[in-house]
Amino acid sequence: MSSKLKNIFFVLVSILIGFVIAGVILKLGGFDPFEAYKIMFLGIFSKLSYVSYTIIKSTPIILTGLSVAFAFKTGLFNIGAEGQFIIGATATAYAGYFLNLPSYIQIPTILLIGVVAAGLWGGVAGFLKSRFGIHEVISTIMLNWIALYLQNYIVMLPGFRKPESEASFDINASGSITILENWKYSDAGVAFLDLHPLIGDFLRPPFNAGIFIAFLAALIIYYILNKTTMGYQLRAVGFNKHAAEYGGINVRKNMITAMFISGGLAGLAGSLHVMGVSKNIAILAATEGYGFDGIAVALIGGNSPLGCVLSGFLFGGLKYSGAKIQSAMEAPSEIISIMIGIIVFFMAIPKLFKILSELKLKKLSKLSKLQK
C-alpha cells in the first residue's frame, strides 16, 4: 500500500516538474508562464463548452491508454494502438454507412464490428509473437502502416467515398452516439437551450456517450485483470512467463488473448471517435497519434485502469488547452508536447528520486554527527 502511495507521489512530483520546466522554457522564449498557465486553466474550466470539449478530447486517449496499459500488465508492449485505432474507426465507419438498423441494434453492432476488427488486428501481432517469436514492437509498428494505407484504400472505394472529397460518406444517423444530436438543432431544442444557456453551452460541442463507454471499459478491464481466472493467467504470463509455463498456463494462448483485448480497446477508441465526433473517415497523410498518446497516458497512469482515466483527462486537458496559448499569446502549443515528454521522462526515472531522498538522509546523518 505504501509503495502505491509512493508511486502516486512520484507521478504528482513528475507532473509538477513538467509544469516547472515547461514554464522555464516559456520564460526563455519570452512568454509569461503564469499567463500561459492561466489561459490554459481558464481554457478548460471557464466555460462548460470547454469542459465538454476536454472530455471529448480525452475519451479516445483514455481508451488507447487502457489498451497500452492492459498490454503492459500482460508483459507486452503494444505500440500498435495507433493502427488498431484506425482499424476500429474504419470498420465502424464502413459498417455504419452500409448497415442501417434501428439505433438500439445499430449502435452495438457497428461498435462491436470495430472492436472485433481491431482486436483481430492486435491478435495478429500476438499470434506472430507466440508462433514465430516476432517481437510485438516490430510487428505492431509495421501493422500501424498497413492499417493506415488500408484505411486510405477503403476510403477511396467507390460507393463508400463521398464524391469529390477525400473522405467517406458519413455513417447513418442511427449509429450516432452524439447526445441529443437531432434535438439540439430542432426548434424545441433551440428554444429550450436558449432558456438554459449552461446546458446549451455544454451541448454545443459534439458531446457524446463515448466517455461513459470508456469508463465502463476501464471498469471491465479492472475487473478482468483482478477478479477472473483469465486476468490471473494474463498477469502471471506478464510478470513471469517462465513460472506461468511451469504452472501449466498456456503462455502462447494468453499472449494472443492479451493482444486481442488490447487491440479491441484501441479499436473501441476509434469506433467511438467515428460514432461520436467525426462520423466518417478521411484520407490520412500520417497517423493521428491517438495510439502514441496512449503510451504516455498508460505510463503516467501507472498502467492501472483508474490511473489511465485520470491521466487521460490530464493529457486531454493539456492538449486541448495548450492549443489556446497559441492563439492568445502566440506561444507555441508544442510546449505541451515538451511538458508531457518531461513528465514521462521523470516518471521513468524513479531511481533519481530514490537517489535524491538518500542524499537527503545522508546529509541529515552528517548533520547529526556534527551536532554531536
Added chain:
Amino acid sequence: MKEKENKDQHQNQNKNSSPNPGPNQNSTQKSQVTVEMKNITKVFGNFVANDNISITVHKGEVHALLGENGAGKSTLMNLLYGIYQPTHGEIFINGQRVDLDNPSVAIGLGIGMVHQHFMLVPIFTVAENIVLGQEPLLHNLNMSLAPLDMKKAIESVEDISKKFGLTINPLTKIQDLTVGQQQRVEILKMLYRGAEILILDEPTAVLTPQEITELAKIIKNLSAQGKSIIIITHKLKEIKEMADYCTVIRRGKYIDTLHVPSCTEQDLAQKMVGRDVILKVPKKDATSGRPILKIENLKVKDNRGLLAVNGFNLEVCSGEILGLIGVDGNGQSELVEAITGLRKVESGGQVYINGAPITNKTPREVFLHKIATIPEDRQKHGLVLDFSIEENMILQTHGDPSFSSKIGMLNHKSITDFANKLISKFDIRPANHLALARNLSGGNQQKIIIAREITHNPDLLIAVQPTRGLDVGAIEYVHRSLIEQRDNGKAVFLVSLELDEVLNVADRIAVIYHGQIVAIFKADQTDENQIGVLMGGGGSGGGASGGKR
C-alpha cells in the same frame, strides 16, 4: 599517534578478550589489527539492519561472518566497503579511524570485495579484466588516449598469480572460464589493486565441491601471506574448513565470536539460529513399493542442440527418496525439463508415471498426472515474484472449482482461506497472504513453493536443488518435508549438486555424468569418496573430490 591508537586497541582487546581472544595460537606476528568495526548500527527507514555490532579482524586471519539470510551480514560488509555509511559507530582500518564515503575510499585503504555476482566483462581477457580501471600505459603517459601496455598488464597478472598461487592464463576470455575460475579472476583483481583486506560475499554459493576445495586452498595461501580475509557465509562446513574465527550475527544483532577450531558445526548452527538445529534429519528406513516414475532410454537436447541427456534410464519407487547427484551441467536441468514437459524429448525415449506415458505432454498434462515440482530456480520458475503469497499458492489450481466459478470468476474468499491455512501450516513469514513474494526471504519463498507443491498431494515430487541458497534452519525444514513426503508413501526425486544433501536425505543415490547414470547405490552402502570419483567421470575427477578428505 597511529602507534598509540594501535596500542589502545590492544589493551581494549585484552580487557574484553572473551569475544575475540586474538589468533595468537601459532604466531605472534598475526596480532596486528587490520579491521575494527566498533558499535556499528545501520538503520534503513524503520528497519535496523545492524544493531550495535563490533568485529575485529587481524592480519593474516580468515574471519567468517555467519548468519541466516537477512541477518545483516552483507549490510555490515557493505559498510566496510563504503557502499553504505553507518548510522552510528566507527570503523578503524589499521588503527586509523576512517570515513568510508564510497567504495573508492575503501579500495584506496586496501579493502577489496568479491560480490556474489561477478562483475567481469565476458568478452575481455583475464588480464584485461584485472587491469580494468587501472591500466598500465605505454611510456607511463598519463593521458586518456595513451596506448595500453598490454605486455606489462599480462606480466603483472602473471606475477600476482604466481605469488599467490592462483594459476590462470591471462589471455583466456572470461566467457570461456568456469565459474570457479571467474572467481579467481575477481580475487586477482582485488590483489592487483593492492588489497590487504579481502571480503568474499558467499564465495561458495556458485561453486562445485571441487572448486570449493580449490578456493579453500587459495584462501589459506592468501592468509599465510598476511592478507586479512572476511568470508560472508551460512555454510557451516566451509567455516570449519577455512576460517580461524567466526562472528555470528542474528537478526542484526551481534551474538558471539568463536574460535573455529575449538567449536563444532553444531555449536555454530546453534548460535546462528538461536536454537538447536538438526543438521542431519533423522529418518526411518525406507519402505519402497511399486515404481512410480520410470524413465527409459531418454534423450534430450540442450539449447545448443547437443544431446545433454543421452540414454537415461531410471526408476523411482513409492516410499523412497532417490537422489540424483552430479556436477552441474551434466544434463540434470534438461532431464527435469523433459519430465515436466518444458523440453522436447527426442524420439525413442519414454517417461512413464504410474505406468502411463507422459512423454512430450504439456506441463499442465504432466501436472494432472500427479507430478509436482520444486523447480531449480525458484524465482524464475517457481514463483511470480510480483504476485502475492495467495496468488502464488494457486499457480496451477486457479481454475479449480474451489477457487473459481464456472464462468471464470475467482473466488477470493476461498483463495485467501486456503493461503492462510498453508501460511500457518508451513510457518511462512510474514504471515500476510497479500505480501508480495518478492519481499520474502529465500527460505520463505521456498516454503511457498513447498507448501503449494506438497498440497497437490502428488504421487511424485521432483525437488531440484531445493535448498540452494537457504540457511541451515530452512534446510532442515526442507529436508523434513521431503522425508515426510516419502514416509507418506510418495516417490521423491531429489536432484542436487550438494553431495552432503544427497547422502543425508536420499535412500538411493544415482550418479549422473554426461547425461547418463553411471552408478546407483543404496545410500548406506556408499560414501563421499566413491561418489565424488564417479561425479568427476571416473578417474580424472577423483583427485579433486578425494582431496576433500
